[in-house]
Amino acid sequence: DADVTQTPRNRITKTGKRIMLECSQTKGHDRMYWYRQDPGLGLRLIYYSFDVKDINKGEISDGYSVSRQAQAKFSLSLESAIPNQTALYFCATSDGVSGEQFFGPGTRLTVL
Amino acid sequence: GEDVEQSLFLSVREGDSSVINCTYTDSSSTYLYWYKQEPGAGLQLLTYIFSNMDMKQDQRLTVLLNKKDKHLSLRIADTQTGDSAIYFCAEMDNNNDMRFGAGTRLTVKP
Numbered sequence: 252d253a254d255v256t257q258t259p260r261n262r263i264t265k266t267g268k269r270i271m272l273e274c275s276q277t278k279g280h281d282r283m284y285w286y287r288q289d290p291g292l293g294l295r296l297i298y299y300s301f302d303v304k305d306i307n308k309g310e311i312s313d314g315y316s317v318s319r320q321a322q323a324k325f326s327l328s329l330e331s332a333i334p335n336q337t338a339l340y341f342c343a344t345s346d347g348v349s350g351e352q353f354f355g356p357g358t359r360l361t362v363l
Numbered sequence: 364g365e366d367v368e369q370s371l372f373l374s375v376r377e378g379d380s381s382v383i384n385c386t387y388t389d390s391s392s393t394y395l396y397w398y399k400q401e402p403g404a405g406l407q408l409l410t411y412i413f414s415n416m417d418m419k420q421d422q423r424l425t426v427l428l429n430k431k432d433k434h435l436s437l438r439i440a441d442t443q444t445g446d447s448a449i450y451f452c453a454e455m456d457n458n459n460d461m462r463f464g465a466g467t468r469l470t471v472k473p
Binding site: 255286291292293294296341343347351352354356 | 393
């Protein structure tokens with residue numbers, strides 16, 4: 252079974268809709284991250300959480316919010332989706348020691 | 364802010380060596396990483412190097428770090444078609460903040 256899972260894997264929605272992307276992990280890691288990937292721009296950090304009570308904004312947090320419901324769950328919300336939020340979204344976890352991050356399979360979001 | 368840069372594309376023939384280059388600006392980097400992303404999948408750690416090392420070899424992979432020039436490279440010997448993927452360079456600073464490059468798409472031609 253995958254250590255980091257994301258749902259949904261693909262989503263098409265319309266401008267103005269609220270969308271939630273979910274991430275679950277079985278690695279027991281405290282640290283969780285949300286990134287978006289755009290062609291030619293690599294990965295950009297949206298939000299990260301070092302434990303259930305710790306939420307931090309990343310490089311591009313505007314238009315997004317997150318919730319750390321439990322150590323194993325970290326969800327990303329788009330309150331009112333817009334077309335330039337069309338991207339591939341990745342959740343990742345780390346143990347905070349080695350620096351290695353473990354990535355989920357990604358969610359492809361299209362906002363029409 | 365700090366930055367990580369790498370070229371976007373590299374094409375090689377099967378059996379040749381591939382060299383993917385990366386430059387970064389952060390002087391406080393502690394670890395530097397190479398991640399591989401295959402189509403439709405997330406990133407997977409390929410290898411990493413401590414900032415106080417200058418070389419690391421792991422089977423077909425050789426990582427070279429020139430800390431003075433802030434230049435990192437990944438050499439893949441005897442490149443195979445299965446090596447076709449996007450390779451991301453990443454660096455972590457002493458605040459545990461990680462920055463990724465834009466990714467280099469490696470295409471291996473038979």
